[in-house]
Amino acid sequence: MSGTDTHDTLRLLEADGAATGQVWQATLIQAGLSANQVYYADAVLREAVSRFDGARIYVKSDADHLKGASKDVRQLVGWVSQPRFVEGAAADGGRIEAAIHLPGLPDDIRKLLIEAHKAGRANLIGLSIDATGSAGARLVEGRRVRAAQSITRVDSVDLIVEPGAGGRLVRLIEAAPAPLTPPEVSMREKLLLQLKDQAPAAYARIDVATATDDEVMAAYREAFAPPATGAGEDVLEQVRMIEARMQARSMIAASTLPDAAKTRLQDDFAKRARFAEADVMAAIESERTYLARFAESGRVDLAGLVPDIQVEDRAVKMADMLDAFFDPAHKDHRSVGSFREAYIEFTGDRHVTGQYAQCDQARLRESAGASFREALDSTSWADALGNSITRRMQQIYVGEPDLQAWRKVATVGRVNDFRSQERFRVGGYGNLPAVAEGGAYAALTSPGDDKATYAATKRGGLETVTREMILNDDVNAIRRIPAELALAAGNTLYEFVFDFFRTNPTVWDAVALYHASHANLFTAALDATQFAAHRLAMVKQARAGSAKRMGVSPATVLIPFELQETAYNLFVRNQNLDKxxxxxxxxxxxxVSYWTDANDWVTVADPMKLPVLEISFMNGQETPELFVQDMPNVGSMFSNDKLTYKIRHEYGGAVLVDGEKGTTKAVVP
Incomplete structure (x- = not known):
């Protein structure tokens, strides 16, 4: 799970002279409920403090920050040092503070920060973390929100305009003419002096030489905290029990117990004055055990009971729901019959307005996956739908055996750019000469420098999902999108490969692939005699650099539909006891489905023995990719009332050097 956060106040920490705005004290993240409905507990922030030390600081647009993109060295302006957790006045009220060093900040932005600080507008620019961690769900003030459970890695701290979790510049840290101690120390001394004067007993318990700032602060709060009152404790207990009853209702309703058993448990906990979450779990388990006695097998089949009473990752659930919509083989396919309902469940936009303001923002973020990027984003629905379309598209693409037939006549390679690729002849050394005892090894005759060249090409197109399709719940049209994209990509590659055999292109030696000089061109129709002639021509092809035969036979025969019966009778039927x-x-x-010449046919050798073609994919990406083409307008889930997806497939290929020796063709008049 990845994410981002922050907004507060700055203060500048610098050496002698006028402020240059290079070192600031900042709040990186504030505990509690953020503006984007993510809850950060003190314990999570306290445990994550060390991960902020040395974190890079970038200047980014809010959009780039949300995407976790554009980590350009030109945007790198500084780093974080001396992070520490500062306790708050109440539970989950703490924060992580640190010194941030900004030597690479552009002068205009630095001047803006200094002037804003002087004018009391230090919150003009905020900070937001880009971090990785895990999150679950939690009830806060009667609302179900995402709760950060851990922060495992901090990728960066970004200067942005609209942070969401309390990240802010606190003050410009200016040194006095000759400061000997940083401001934190002077504050520490103030606390210690007040403890010494007004709470000597608490001061005596502190080892001034070794106590940390947090320990001094904790001692100060303990010494000067107002006494608790019985009334206050009663109020807190009432609030706790309200939350406990809400949690109990959710846990019982989510279990797989029969409705009557759920009602009995709900009534029981509604009457209890005090209970904890563990009591609810124990009661559910006890009810399950009780009901099991009445089952014939001796137990009630409540497989997955424990997961049922745990908070489910909504992002996984939503992704599975969209997968079920597109995939007929999915176990829940029949349960997801309405695309409109899927959209509403994902976004909370019940009237399909497409407006971000009409969405349930907490639900939208949970559906898209927990993210600690605290600025707001309207691309979640487009990305999630695109991911499900991609998964189904690639599943269909790989699962179409007819469209993958090209792999039986070509080898697969990888390219890393669109520049011309060169493939030299491999082999041609002849037999290895004998070496006498103690004799020197003779140099082998190197193969010739003949080469085939080709370059990868980008292929693609656009497909749209319109707001009208969702409003009209056009299920069939939407479900066809991944299938049609997969077939379009598959057919394009399929024809690209088999066109080498159909069109007879010029190859590496400036001669047509099938030519009399290559001893691989024939004119007779397919029958046993002609196939034997093709085979003999292929096995008699000579190895490069010698006159020795290669001895490779045809492994595949390529035909149009018109010759399918002839080929079946010739190669498949076992009508003779003696073959x-x-x-x-x-x-x-x-x-080959698209070949229209009713008489031409081709033989091809096993590509593992004598490769004819090489087909290479950009960065090894053999399946097509899908991207969101248009970024939604600000505040809108759609651009021009539609989501546009771009499919991309990048590859190229050519007949290899000596590839003509591994194929024959009959061009029948």
Missing amino acids: TFVQTINPEVIV
């Missing part, structure tokens, strides 16, 4: 020579070769027959 013919051609039947013993048993090549795989591939019907």
Whole structure:
């Protein structure tokens, strides 16, 4: 889980002379409920303090910060040092403070910060963390919100305009003409002096030489905290029990107990004066055990009971719901019959207005996955829908065996850019010469420098999901999107590969792939005699650098639909008790669906023995990718009432050097 946070006040800490705005004291993150409905407990922040030490500071736009993008060295302006946790006056009221060093801050922004500080507007610019951690759910003041459970890594602290979790510049840290101690120490001394004068007993319990700032602060609060009153304790207990009863209702309702058992437990806990969460869990388990006695098997099948009474990760649930909508094989496919309902469940936008203001923001963030980026974002729905479309599209793409037939006649490679790729001849050394005892090894004759060249090409297009499609609940049209995208990408690659055999292109030696000089071009129709002739021509092809035959036979026959019956009778039917020579070769027959010439046919060798083609994918990405093409307008879930997705597939290929020796073709007049 990844995220971001902060906004407060700054103060400048600098050496001698006028303020230059290079060192500030800042609040990085505040405990409690953030503006974006994420709850940060003191314990989580206290445990994460050390991870802020040395964190990089970037200047970013709010949009780049939300995406976790644009970590450019030109945006790097400083670092964090001396992070510490400062206790608050109440539980979960603490914060993480630190010194932030901004030597790389542009002069105009630095001047703006200094002038804003002088004018008492230190909150003009805020801070927001970009961090990774885990989150769950929690009831706070009767509302279910996301609660950070841990912060495991801090990627950066960003200067942005609208932070959300209390991140702020506190003060410009200016040194007096010759300060000997930082401001934190002088504050520490003030606290110690007040303890010594007004609470000598508390002061005596402190080892001044070794006590940390947090320990001094804790002693100060303990010494000067107002005495608790019985009335206050009663109010706190009443609030705690209100929250406990709400939690109990949620836990019991989420269990898989029968309705009558749920009602009995709800009534029981409504009457109890005091109980804890553990009591509720124990009561549910006790009820399950009681009911199990009446089952024939000796137990009630409540598999997954414990997960049922735990808070479920809504992001996982929402992703699974969208997957179920698109995938007919999904166990819950029939349960998700309305795309409009799926949209409303995800966003809370019950009237499908597409306006971010009409969405349940807490629900939208939970649905998209817990993020500690505290600025607001309206791309969550588009991204989540795109992820589900991508998963289904790639599932269909890989699962179409006919469209993957090209892999049987080509080798697969990888390229890292769009520049021209060169593939040199491999092999051609001839036989290894004998080496006499104690004799020197002779140099082998290197292969020629013949090469084939090609470059990867970007292919793609756009598809849209409109607001009208959601309002009209056009289920079939939406469900067809991933299938149509997969088929479009698959057919494009399929035809790209088999067109090398159909169009007879010019290859590495400036001669057509099928040519008399290559000894691989024929003119007779498919039958046993002609197939044997094609086979003989292929096995007689000579190895580069020698006159020795390669001895590689056809492994595949490529045909149009019109020759499918002929090929079946020739290679597949076992009508003879004694198989013919051609039947013993048993090549795989591939019907190339889009070939329209009714008579032409092709043989191809096993690409593991004699590769004919190489097809390479950009960065090894063999499946097509899907992206959100248009970023939604500010405050809108849609751009022009539609979400536009971009499909992209990048690859290229060519006939390899000596590839002509691994294929034959009959161009029948």
